[in-house]
Amino acid sequence: MGVSARSRRLSRRAFLAAAAASGAAAAVGPASATHAPAAPDARADLAARLRAAAHAPVLQKSLFPRAATISSVELLRNGRFFLVRARTSDGAVGLAEGHGPVLESAWPILARRVAPYFVGKDARDLDALVDGVYVADSNYKWQGLPFWASVASVELAVLDLLGRIAGVAVGNLLGSVRRREIAVYRASGNRGNSPEEELAYLQRVTEETGAAAIKFRLGGRMRYDQTTTRRDKALIPLTRKAFGDRVTLYADANGSYDVPTAVEIGRLMQEHGFAFYEEPVPFDYYEETKAVADALEIRVAGGEEEPSLRQFRWMIEHGVLQVVQPDMFYFGGMTRATRVARMAEAAGLECTPHMSGSGLGFLYAAHFASFAPAHGPHQEYKGTDELPVSSPTSPLRAEKGVVRVPTGPGLGVEFDPAFLRAARVVEG
Amino acid sequence: MGVSARSRRLSRRAFLAAAAASGAAAAVGPASATHAPAAPDARADLAARLRAAAHAPVLQKSLFPRAATISSVELLRNGRFFLVRARTSDGAVGLAEGHGPVLESAWPILARRVAPYFVGKDARDLDALVDGVYVADSNYKWQGLPFWASVASVELAVLDLLGRIAGVAVGNLLGSVRRREIAVYRASGNRGNSPEEELAYLQRVTEETGAAAIKFRLGGRMRYDQTTTRRDKALIPLTRKAFGDRVTLYADANGSYDVPTAVEIGRLMQEHGFAFYEEPVPFDYYEETKAVADALEIRVAGGEEEPSLRQFRWMIEHGVLQVVQPDMFYFGGMTRATRVARMAEAAGLECTPHMSGSGLGFLYAAHFASFAPAHGPHQEYKGTDELPVSSPTSPLRAEKGVVRVPTGPGLGVEFDPAFLRAARVVEG
Numbered sequence: 001m002g003v004s005a006r007s008r009r010l011s012r013r014a015f016l017a018a019a020a021a022s023g024a025a026a027a028v029g030p031a032s033a034t035h036a037p038a039a040p041d042a043r044a045d046l047a048a049r050l051r052a053a054a055h056a057p058v059l060q061k062s063l064f065p066r067a068a069t070i071s072s073v074e075l076l077r078n079g080r081f082f083l084v085r086a087r088t089s090d091g092a093v094g095l096a097e098g099h100g101p102v103l104e105s106a107w108p109i110l111a112r113r114v115a116p117y118f119v120g121k122d123a124r125d126l127d128a129l130v131d132g133v134y135v136a137d138s139n140y141k142w143q144g145l146p147f148w149a150s151v152a153s154v155e156l157a158v159l160d161l162l163g164r165i166a167g168v169a170v171g172n173l174l175g176s177v178r179r180r181e182i183a184v185y186r187a188s189g190n191r192g193n194s195p196e197e198e199l200a201y202l203q204r205v206t207e208e209t210g211a212a213a214i215k216f217r218l219g220g221r222m223r224y225d226q227t228t229t230r231r232d233k234a235l236i237p238l239t240r241k242a243f244g245d246r247v248t249l250y251a252d253a254n255g256s257y258d259v260p261t262a263v264e265i266g267r268l269m270q271e272h273g274f275a276f277y278e279e280p281v282p283f284d285y286y287e288e289t290k291a292v293a294d295a296l297e298i299r300v301a302g303g304e305e306e307p308s309l310r311q312f313r314w315m316i317e318h319g320v321l322q323v324v325q326p327d328m329f330y331f332g333g334m335t336r337a338t339r340v341a342r343m344a345e346a347a348g349l350e351c352t353p354h355m356s357g358s359g360l361g362f363l364y365a366a367h368f369a370s371f372a373p374a375h376g377p378h379q380e381y382k383g384t385d386e387l388p389v390s391s392p393t394s395p396l397r398a399e400k401g402v403v404r405v406p407t408g409p410g411l412g413v414e415f416d417p418a419f420l421r422a423a424r425v426v427e428g
Numbered sequence: 429m430g431v432s433a434r435s436r437r438l439s440r441r442a443f444l445a446a447a448a449a450s451g452a453a454a455a456v457g458p459a460s461a462t463h464a465p466a467a468p469d470a471r472a473d474l475a476a477r478l479r480a481a482a483h484a485p486v487l488q489k490s491l492f493p494r495a496a497t498i499s500s501v502e503l504l505r506n507g508r509f510f511l512v513r514a515r516t517s518d519g520a521v522g523l524a525e526g527h528g529p530v531l532e533s534a535w536p537i538l539a540r541r542v543a544p545y546f547v548g549k550d551a552r553d554l555d556a557l558v559d560g561v562y563v564a565d566s567n568y569k570w571q572g573l574p575f576w577a578s579v580a581s582v583e584l585a586v587l588d589l590l591g592r593i594a595g596v597a598v599g600n601l602l603g604s605v606r607r608r609e610i611a612v613y614r615a616s617g618n619r620g621n622s623p624e625e626e627l628a629y630l631q632r633v634t635e636e637t638g639a640a641a642i643k644f645r646l647g648g649r650m651r652y653d654q655t656t657t658r659r660d661k662a663l664i665p666l667t668r669k670a671f672g673d674r675v676t677l678y679a680d681a682n683g684s685y686d687v688p689t690a691v692e693i694g695r696l697m698q699e700h701g702f703a704f705y706e707e708p709v710p711f712d713y714y715e716e717t718k719a720v721a722d723a724l725e726i727r728v729a730g731g732e733e734e735p736s737l738r739q740f741r742w743m744i745e746h747g748v749l750q751v752v753q754p755d756m757f758y759f760g761g762m763t764r765a766t767r768v769a770r771m772a773e774a775a776g777l778e779c780t781p782h783m784s785g786s787g788l789g790f791l792y793a794a795h796f797a798s799f800a801p802a803h804g805p806h807q808e809y810k811g812t813d814e815l816p817v818s819s820p821t822s823p824l825r826a827e828k829g830v831v832r833v834p835t836g837p838g839l840g841v842e843f844d845p846a847f848l849r850a851a852r853v854v855e856g
Binding site: 113144305307 | 532533534535536537540541563566568569570571572573574575649650651683710711712713714715732733735736738739742758856
């Protein structure tokens, strides 16, 4: 992709944004004729549209003629698995797997600071509850992964509950299901192996899952040195050569670089047609991230660690990221992730959520992709583990590069009854 | 203070910054003649000085000729109090109170994700350990209050340990003790009472503590309505009238307002000579905070919830805040807070840390003020509670508006032996 491609991409982005705001015809001329910084009017207009997208209603309340008062929210544990169970006063039950590796260290936050807030509230007010739990008990000071993953774990159980009450899948609670076959990319967790070893691994997993897209890791995770850079520079051309054009390639630097190194590596990626470049510099180095994005044609992806809806809006408005990646857990659940996806849509960007490692993360990502706007061509996939759960409408794993979204009510899955019986309630 | 005062203040700030960088004489002319935005050169220069201030060494390693290898870091609990005990392999012990109300919900983070990292490390590398624990085990994704308060709780025990080894107070480990008498302001925690009731409360606590400065709350905490605004507009003139000029007045809106309301309230505060205006809008609304600061003469204070050193640097560089308030716990301890204070100094701003409510928070704030640069005239004080701890060199409470910093090694306090014996080790 040359400079002209970049200018086409920028023009298209500006065009989409302007078209969404005021109809296509009026904006085509200037937007496609230049890629200078947006004029003040266009910028103010984008800001207003992002604000609107961030705060529009999400849950389709019209599906619920009657109140759905939450009577209990329990945290259950069975080994390394954490489940959240939400009940209404008239006997409906919702159940979701929480984020095990996070709750291992964060469960008292869920049990003490999050779950009690939801009890006694009407689940139909979910939008307001997600905002409300943030302000209650000064929880906003706790903004960050352990708090938001706790909120997300509860929200998923409430969504399952609401879906079962209304008899619709999660995607129809938060929007309208547009697709059931979710193409995935396989993300490698390796670092420190040789380029040849990593290539062999990537070839094996793409064969196993049939994924038409893969992502591998660059740098040393929040650091780099000569050894990691040597691996990076070998792996980028090696993977393209091995996979040819039939596989979409992504890479994730996990915040490893400084700006000059990030730009150098990014140039190599764009020469080899990589589709995005995740976290070139540390995630809270916003100016540096933008500097890298501005210097490159390849799209910069990020947002996995971003806990702030306002800061996502700022990053989108200021062109820091071109692919936004809220994590379904770390960012606080589907309601908030929908707000980010809508902002991405308003700015003509792509929203491809980050997927945390374990359990049902892949299922939540698939449900989200079933309805969310601005979704990218592939969703992240990190495999499944041995959680005893099944679905009559989905194999609950990637097959031929596709995860099939369950169509049953709520999350559309059933937990093994014996596994559930053996789970114990965790008290705060 | 009129517009000319603002321009004097801005000029003085620019002057201090320029003077610090390159000697006073060269910069006086232009800096005092205008308060236009800083020229690109001055801005780049400030950015470079902030970067240097953020990354310069903090712990005075030269005090330690021999390694101080940490052999254990234990989290202890006695009722609602949490203690951290650090030992070296040659028998030295450091002990600090952790943040009780936070650890109540965050203790597994300390026990699982933070404490183990420090074991086996040389305590003399404290700067690197505080940075290192952030990167280890992908903890950077956990950036935020519960993680950083856990790091701070461990760091305080390690500082006590190091101080006992070297035979010096904490202030001489991290700098040079410049003052032992720390003037404090009393912070009221009230909201929702009438202006007259709040005034009576403020009069009582200033009499009790002898504080020559007070801070009270505005708005409704992350919200406001007609009732809260009526209280705000009454209380601001009422307190000034009651206390006259003999008491310094501060107020904290806890992120309550939107920009227009924040500016309206701020104008009233500056008319009545308030010394700073804390968190007019939600803490992660950086653009809005800056908009409020730019519209007002009164200095805007904030930073209590900021978990990112890089973002503090950004806020200082871009003039978002004029008084920076890292919390000794929420921000991750004294090493990191020192980095913020040094950045504040480099920019000619004030650093007055936020103090969390309970336990020994006031003592840690006093130790910090004993050596830190850019300290304001008063440090926050929220009283003490019944933690059984004593010091031969300090009454460990505010008397006549002053907290006396202990001079003994480390934190300079001793915990009651029976209280310690009754404490139990908390396992992750």
